[in-house]
Structures are given as structure tokens and as C-alpha cells.
Amino acid sequence: MLREVLLQASEHPGLRRVVTGWGVPRRLALRFVAGERLEDGLAATRRLAARSRSVTLDYLGESVTDAAQARAAAKVVVEALDRIGEEGLPAGVSVKPTQLGLGLDDALCRELVGEVAAAAARVGAHVTLDMEGSDVTEATVALVEDLRAGGADVGCAVQAYLYRTPDDVRRLTAAGASIRLTKGAYAEPAILAHQDRLSVDRAFDDLARWLLAHGHHPRIATHDHRLVARTLTHARDLGRGPDDFEFQLLYGVREPLQDQLVRAGQRVRVYVPFGDQWYPYLVRRLAERPANLVFFLRALAAR
Numbered sequence: 001m002l003r004e005v006l007l008q009a010s011e012h013p014g015l016r017r018v019v020t021g022w023g024v025p026r027r028l029a030l031r032f033v034a035g036e037r038l039e040d041g042l043a044a045t046r047r048l049a050a051r052s053r054s055v056t057l058d059y060l061g062e063s064v065t066d067a068a069q070a071r072a073a074a075k076v077v078v079e080a081l082d083r084i085g086e087e088g089l090p091a092g093v094s095v096k097p098t099q100l101g102l103g104l105d106d107a108l109c110r111e112l113v114g115e116v117a118a119a120a121a122r123v124g125a126h127v128t129l130d131m132e133g134s135d136v137t138e139a140t141v142a143l144v145e146d147l148r149a150g151g152a153d154v155g156c157a158v159q160a161y162l163y164r165t166p167d168d169v170r171r172l173t174a175a176g177a178s179i180r181l182t183k184g185a186y187a188e189p190a191i192l193a194h195q196d197r198l199s200v201d202r203a204f205d206d207l208a209r210w211l212l213a214h215g216h217h218p219r220i221a222t223h224d225h226r227l228v229a230r231t232l233t234h235a236r237d238l239g240r241g242p243d244d245f246e247f248q249l250l251y252g253v254r255e256p257l258q259d260q261l262v263r264a265g266q267r268v269r270v271y272v273p274f275g276d277q278w279y280p281y282l283v284r285r286l287a288e289r290p291a292n293l294v295f296f297l298r299a300l301a302a303r
């Protein structure tokens with residue numbers, strides 16, 4: 001219930017305007033976001049690289065309302081890739097399709113993701129399309145298939161909670177895409193998605209095993225230590241070495257688990273968001289863990 005309310009709040013433009021003006025949410029956002037500038041994202045990348053993590057840099061933003069915003073976002077992502085190349089950082093990028101115009105002008109989105117993929121190829125970095133709400137799932141999977149058919153190396157996130165995901169995973173794998181497996185962070189109806197934690201976890205576990213058996217460099221994105229342990233067991237059973245897949249975790253979440261995996265010789269990639277459009281991202285992180293909300297409300301009360 002609380003999760004649904006928060007997820008609806010994450011999409012409310014009025015709340016976004018009010019909340020982003022307050023100092024407390026801004027400071028809380030810095031727990032989960034490297035900062036508002038590209039330089040902040042790059043500085044976090046250097047710090048993480050020094051601790052044996054690789055990074056996927058995410059320029060925050062989603063659901064743009066005009067083509068100029070989409071082009072401006074793509075420009076920042078290409079600049080991030082150029083900087084990754086210049087500095088030789090162990091990093092790629094994540095992009096939200098609706099940030100580059102999906103749902104507004106699909107042809108423009110295809111053109112811009114293509115530009116990002118070309119910039120990534122120039123510096124040997126990887127691009128993953130984030131998976132957003134179910135209204136754009138089919139368009140996102142089709143976009144990856146289309147771009148890959150045209151020779152662009154683009155990967156894709158999938159959400160274990162959606163009933164359709166096993167089919168999407170097979171389609172994306174057939175297209176050669178590297179897949180990031182997540183539980184899913186949006187509010188989806190029972191007709192489309194598992195609602196209870198146990199079913200989502202079971203779906204995630206099945207998909208992780210399938211990806212480790214058949215996928216191209218699977219990217220297992222979770223902070224759930226039980227699913228991490230299950231993934232390690234599957235990898236061992238299936239003979240997947242630590243260089244053939246990776247774990248992904250979000251910036252600022254469960255750092256001891258990151259340390260534990262690095263010490264065990266696993267590949268760990270941290271998803272590092274930067275930019276001033278942090279409101280929906282922050283509210284989705286609050287929805288994932290009620291304790292974060294308590295921390296937030298205490299900080300507000302203490303003002």
C-alpha cells in the first residue's frame with residue numbers, strides 16, 4: 001500500500017516541483033545520487049574503480065515532453081562516454097528510453113539511442129536501456145531488437161515481476177543482447193505482474209538460472225543476499241566463471257554486500273546516477289525500503 005502511494009507520488013509533477021526545492025530531500029538524494037553534474041558522476045566512478053568496482057553511469061531523467069529535451073539528454077550521455085574513454089574508466093552507461101523520446105517520437109528515440117551506442121562503441125563501453133513502466137515494455141524490447149539488427153550493441157534491463165518477462169528474455173537473448181535482470185521498481189497491476197514478494201523472488205531466481213545457462217554476460221541486479229547466494233550456486237552448477245557474468249547494485253545501497261562480492265572475486269558493477277532530475281529516482285528508492293522513508297521523515301521533522 002505504502003509502496004503504491006510512493007510510486008504514484010514519484011510520477012506527480014506538482015510534488016516533484018515542491019520536493020526538489022527543499023534542502024532535506026536534496027541531501028537525502030545524495031545518499032543515492034552522485035551529484036547533479038557529470039563531474040560528480042565521474043568522481044564517484046573514479047572512487048569506485050579504485051575499490052575494484054566497474055560502473056554504469058546514469059544521467060537522470062525520464063518521460064521528456066519535447067524533442068529538444070531528448071536531444072539535450074543524449075548530448076550529456078555522449079559527453080559522459082567521451083570522458084569515460086579519455087580517462088580509461090571501467091564504465092558504461094544506462095539510458096531510460098523515455099528520456100530519449102520513446103513514446104513521444106519513437107524514430108527520434110531510435111536515432112538518439114543509435115548515437116549513444118555509436119559513442120559507446122568508439123570507447124569500448126557498454127550501453128543498457130533501463131526498463132520503465134509496462135506502457136513502454138514492448139516498445140523497449142522492440143527497440144533493442146531493431147537496433148541490434150542494425151549492428152548497434154545495446155543491452156536491456158528486464159523486470160522479474162512482469163509475467164511477460166520470460167518471453168522477453170528469450171527474444172532479447174536471441175537478438176544477442178546482454179540482459180540486466182531486476183525485480184522491477186514500478187507499480188504494475190495484478191493482470192500484468194506478480195504482486196507478492198515470494199512470487200517475484202521465485203521468478204527472479206528462475207530467470208537468473210536461465211540467463212546463466214543461456215544468456216550473454218548476464219547482469220544480475222539485486223541487493224537481495226538470498227538471490228545473490230542462489231545466483232552463485234547456479235553459476236557454479238552451470239560452470240559460469242566470475243568473468244562471464246556480473247552483479248549490479250545501486251550507488252549507496254548495501255555497500256557491505258558489494259565488498260563481500262568483490263572480496264570473493266566476483267565482478268561488481270555499481271549503477272551511479274547523476275543529474276538534477278533526481279526526484280522520481282529518489283522516491284522509487286524510498287518505496288523499496290520503508291526504513292529509508294523513516295530516515296527521510298525524521299530529517300524533515302528535525303528542520
Ligand SMILES: Cc1cc2nc3c(=O)[nH]c(=O)nc-3n(C[C@H](O)[C@H](O)[C@H](O)COP(=O)(O)OP(=O)(O)OC[C@H]3O[C@@H](n4cnc5c(N)ncnc54)[C@H](O)[C@@H]3O)c2cc1C
Binds near residue numbers: 129221222
Ligand atoms: C543496478 C540496478 C539497476 C536497476 N535497474 C532497474 C530498471 O532498469 N528498471 C526497474 O524497474 N528497476 C531497476 N532496478 C531496481 C529493481 O527493480 C528493484 O526495485 C531494486 O533493486 C530493489 O530490489 P532488490 O532486488 O534489491 O530486492 P529487495 O528485496 O527490494 O531488497 C533486498 C534488500 O536490499 C536492501 N535494499 C533494497 N533496496 C534498497 C534501497 N532502495 N535502499 C536501501 N536498501 C535497499 C534492503 O536491505 C532489502 O532488504 C535496478 C536495480 C539495480 C540494483
